[in-house]
Amino acid sequence: MTDSRPTIVTMIGDPCGIGPEIIAKAWASGEVHKHSKPVLLGSAAAMERAVGFAGLDLPVRVIESVDQLSDSSDVIEILDSGKLDINDVTLGEDNAICGQVCADWLDEAEQLAMSGEVAGVVMGPISSIAMKMADVLDKVIQVVPGSSYLFLISGPLRVMHVTDHIPLRQACDDISSDLVFDALKVMHARLEEWGISNPRIGVSGLNAHAFGVEDEEEIQPGVERAKAIGIDAKGPIAPDSIFRHCIEGVYDAVLAMLHDQGHIAVKTWGFVGNCALIIGPPYLQMSVAHGTAFDIVGKGTAHHEMIQTAMIQTASLAAGKGFI
Amino acid sequence: MTDSRPTIVTMIGDPCGIGPEIIAKAWASGEVHKHSKPVLLGSAAAMERAVGFAGLDLPVRVIESVDQLSDSSDVIEILDSGKLDINDVTLGEDNAICGQVCADWLDEAEQLAMSGEVAGVVMGPISSIAMKMADVLDKVIQVVPGSSYLFLISGPLRVMHVTDHIPLRQACDDISSDLVFDALKVMHARLEEWGISNPRIGVSGLNAHAFGVEDEEEIQPGVERAKAIGIDAKGPIAPDSIFRHCIEGVYDAVLAMLHDQGHIAVKTWGFVGNCALIIGPPYLQMSVAHGTAFDIVGKGTAHHEMIQTAMIQTASLAAGKGFI
Numbered sequence: 001m002t003d004s005r006p007t008i009v010t011m012i013g014d015p016c017g018i019g020p021e022i023i024a025k026a027w028a029s030g031e032v033h034k035h036s037k038p039v040l041l042g043s044a045a046a047m048e049r050a051v052g053f054a055g056l057d058l059p060v061r062v063i064e065s066v067d068q069l070s071d072s073s074d075v076i077e078i079l080d081s082g083k084l085d086i087n088d089v090t091l092g093e094d095n096a097i098c099g100q101v102c103a104d105w106l107d108e109a110e111q112l113a114m115s116g117e118v119a120g121v122v123m124g125p126i127s128s129i130a131m132k133m134a135d136v137l138d139k140v141i142q143v144v145p146g147s148s149y150l151f152l153i154s155g156p157l158r159v160m161h162v163t164d165h166i167p168l169r170q171a172c173d174d175i176s177s178d179l180v181f182d183a184l185k186v187m188h189a190r191l192e193e194w195g196i197s198n199p200r201i202g203v204s205g206l207n208a209h210a211f212g213v214e215d216e217e218e219i220q221p222g223v224e225r226a227k228a229i230g231i232d233a234k235g236p237i238a239p240d241s242i243f244r245h246c247i248e249g250v251y252d253a254v255l256a257m258l259h260d261q262g263h264i265a266v267k268t269w270g271f272v273g274n275c276a277l278i279i280g281p282p283y284l285q286m287s288v289a290h291g292t293a294f295d296i297v298g299k300g301t302a303h304h305e306m307i308q309t310a311m312i313q314t315a316s317l318a319a320g321k322g323f324i
Numbered sequence: 325m326t327d328s329r330p331t332i333v334t335m336i337g338d339p340c341g342i343g344p345e346i347i348a349k350a351w352a353s354g355e356v357h358k359h360s361k362p363v364l365l366g367s368a369a370a371m372e373r374a375v376g377f378a379g380l381d382l383p384v385r386v387i388e389s390v391d392q393l394s395d396s397s398d399v400i401e402i403l404d405s406g407k408l409d410i411n412d413v414t415l416g417e418d419n420a421i422c423g424q425v426c427a428d429w430l431d432e433a434e435q436l437a438m439s440g441e442v443a444g445v446v447m448g449p450i451s452s453i454a455m456k457m458a459d460v461l462d463k464v465i466q467v468v469p470g471s472s473y474l475f476l477i478s479g480p481l482r483v484m485h486v487t488d489h490i491p492l493r494q495a496c497d498d499i500s501s502d503l504v505f506d507a508l509k510v511m512h513a514r515l516e517e518w519g520i521s522n523p524r525i526g527v528s529g530l531n532a533h534a535f536g537v538e539d540e541e542e543i544q545p546g547v548e549r550a551k552a553i554g555i556d557a558k559g560p561i562a563p564d565s566i567f568r569h570c571i572e573g574v575y576d577a578v579l580a581m582l583h584d585q586g587h588i589a590v591k592t593w594g595f596v597g598n599c600a601l602i603i604g605p606p607y608l609q610m611s612v613a614h615g616t617a618f619d620i621v622g623k624g625t626a627h628h629e630m631i632q633t634a635m636i637q638t639a640s641l642a643a644g645k646g647f648i
Contacts, residue, residue: 157592167536172493208583212491240587244594259532261588263564268481268589270568 005036006119006318007066009079009112010311011105012042013124015089016098017292018302020050023124025304026311028056030073035324036315037071039063039118040078041109043101045086047076053298066117081108092294099130103139113283119318120284122311125292141278141285145174148280149183151190151253152262153313153323154271157246158253159262160187160279171258175206175214180222183255188231190279191252195320201226202242202251203235204261210236219257243269273309286314329360330443330642331390333403333436334635335429336366336374337448339413340422341616342626344374347448349628350635352380354397359648360639361395363387363442364402365433367425369410371400377622390441405432416618423454427463437607443642444608446635449616465602465609469498472604473507475514475577476586477637477647478595481570482577483586484511484603495582499530499538504546507579512555514603515576519646525550526566526575527559528585534560543581567593597633610638 013019023040024047032038040047047060060076063069069077083104088097109121123140131137143150143164151160162183163171184201191199203223205215219236226233235255237245243265246254256262266274274289288306296302309324316324337343347364348371356362364371371384384400387393393401407428412421433445447464455461467474467488475484486507487495508525515523527547529539543560550557559579561569567589570578580586590598598613612630620626633648640648 165532165535168492168531168538169496172496207492208489208587211489214492239584240591243588243592247592247594260563261584263532264567264585264588265592267564268567268571268593270571270593 004319006315007039007069007117008036008120008122008311008315008318009039009041009109009118010122011109011124012040012047014098014102014127014130014292015043015046015084016091016093016095016130016297017125017127017294018297019124019292020046021053021298021300022302022304022307024050024054024056024058024076026308027073027076028054028058029304029308031308032311033071033073035312037069038311039066039069040076041112042078042080042105043084043086044078044080046084046089047078049086051076053300055300066112079108092297094127094130094133096130096133099127099132099134100136102126102131103134103136106139113285120286120314122307122314123285123287124307125288125290127292141281143278144280146179146182148278149186151277151279152266152274153276154266154269154274156249157243157266157269157271158323159243159256159266160253161256161259161262163257164259168258172206172214175218175257177218177222177225180219180255181225184222184226184231184233186279187253187255188226193320194317195322196252198232199252200250201231201233202237202246202254203233204239204242204254204256205236206239206257208240209238273306275306275310275313284314284318286310328643330639331363331393331441332360332444332446332635332639332642333363333365333433333442334446335426335433335448336364336370338422338426338451338454338616339367339370339408340415340417340419340454340621341449341451341618342621343448343616344370345377345622345624346626346628346631348374348378348380348382348400350632351397351400352378352382353628353632355632356635357395357397359636361393362635363390363393364400365436366402366404366429367408367410368402368404370408370413371402373410375400377624379624390436403432416621418451418454418457420454420457423451423456423458424460426450426455427458427460430463437609444610444638446631446638447609447611448631449612449614451616465605467602468604470503470506472602473510475601475603476590476598477600478590478593478598480573481567481590481593481595482647483567483580483590484577485580485583485586487581488583492582496530496538499542499581501542501546501549504543504579505549508546508550508555508557510603511577511579512550517644518641519644520576522556523576524574525555525557526561526570526578527557528563528566528578528580529560530563530581532564533562597630599630599634599637608638608642610634
């Protein structure tokens with residue numbers, strides 16, 4: 001049996017936050033190694049301190065490239081380009097230096113993904129405030145309407161969004177047959193790449209009960225065009241029913257029209273282990289649903305289940321094995 | 325100790341559907357009598373047959389008025405004005421006669437509530453198709469924008485809606501400081517009546533992250549006006565966070581701007597026991613979240629937990645004892 005586990009890099013997140021300690025816990029669990037050959041990217045010194053916060057006894061070893069990985073959960077292996085002086089870390093507080101360092105690490109992770117050295121990138125929790133202080137927030141991949149999409153994963157509830165952070169009125173204007181059709185083509189292709197053959201996609205309506213001008217004149221024709229080229233899309237479906245149907249297994253994923261359709265569903269449902277992809281870049285980049293949790297940094301109490309799920313989910317999708 | 329249990333009438337719903345059998349089960353549980361003096365309204369013959377469907381052994385007794393109630397879960401007591409010929413019931417299928425009968429029963433229930441003979445009305449599952457066939461759908465209380473509101477109850481998640489079944493674009497236009505202020509006054513007054521003193525009300529925004537023109541220029545000022553008269557309102561809050569906060573107990577209830585904000589939250593969360601009130605009429609009228617379930621009528625398999633919760637919830641609110 002050949003080893004089909006992909007190499008996945010995890011950027012440790014803002015060193016002032018809980019990223020390093022939850023990643024240390026996830027690493028130590030041994031679970032991540034069952035699904036991937038993980039490697040970290042960031043500061044070895046920050047990870048050494050975080051191992052202590054987490055109450056673990058685990059050495060940290062700096063490697064120069066992924067081919068040096070010993071592939072063991074008994075030693076944390078990290079790519080460390082020396083960007084961070086550990087004395088610049090202000091635990092539990094934002095600072096511009098750490099914001100800048102996160103941007104540098106994201107660049108390095110992108111290069112690894114683009115060169116094919118890793119099959120996917122997991123982004124530990126960063127601080128958008130710190131990155132704004134360093135004027136590098138643009139380094140975090142953003143959704144560009146019409147060319148990239150936010151894809152939320154919350155167990156069996158998976159939602160890609162046609163529109164994101166735009167005014168509701170503008171969303172009503174922007175939703176078109178073309179946009180729906182394009183989004184369905186992108187979504188179908190990605191789901192197939194991830195190992196879901198002939199994925200069943202539910203398409204949400206825009207108005208209550210999917211009853212309105214846009215539902216009839218834009219979404220419905222967009223769905224029909226997708227069906228005509230063999231995509232298993234259904235819709236528009238009443239926005240208040242479709243997410244529960246997805247949870248129950250009727251669809252592999254939902255295409256939502258509005259940011260809050262998907263986000264209300266995911267956040268209200270309360271599943272633990274949410275993560276998010278930006279669909280657009282040519283490589284997998286996963287992020288976790290939580291932030292840096294400055295109030296509990298260094299206490300060892302932060303939960304690592306979400307980042308662990310994100311690391312394993314990324315590996316599963318990169319390997320074409322479908323959702324975990 | 326005086327008996328503070330209110331008298332609550334339950335209209336048995338469309339006799340072609342599961343209403344009678346689930347109401348028989350709820351009655352037989354004995355739970356409803358702990359919180360209320362229940363009385364049914366509809367057809368004794370339909371209830372006798374439904375008792376059999378439910379596999380129960382319970383007599384059905386027709387009473388002429390609520391003062392004849394023996395107040396026991398060992399005998400089903402029903403007000404039956406003789407409107408229904410049991411031979412007109414087409415189990416599992418819509419028919420106009422039963423639609424008309426439901427309209428008559430709703431009238432009778434309303435009269436009981438308006439005269440003060442009962443403290444609240446529970447509507448068993450009706451068929452809007454049958455009522456449309458009889459051209460009496462207007463007898464079901466509808467939301468009238470600006471003067472009545474849909475209030476959903478799903479355990480700790482309680483949501484009143486400022487707008488209902490209108491196009492999203494129109495909702496953007498309709499949401500005004502006046503509407504938000506009026507809705508908050510109504511909501512505050514009702515919650516106080518129901519026994520929640522100084523209720524904490526979370527107000528949802530309209531746009532993603534409550535960041536937009538309407539959030540700033542209409543919702544925020546509406547909330548401020550409510551606060552100025554002593555209402556504990558907070559908002560606008562990000563629509564994707566507020567419902568989870570409510571579940572966690574941060575608010576007693578949420579004021580939502582759009583039909584689908586509240587409905588996506590309630591339906592996706594998946595709590596069992598949802599029910600709904602229309603805020604507007606001078607008496608409590610509760611309905612259940614499910615329909616007539618024609619496919620399982622007469623099999624005795626229909627779940628009665630929702631209607632039972634609706635009956636007990638109505639009693640608790642009518643007695644000023646807060647939510648169950």
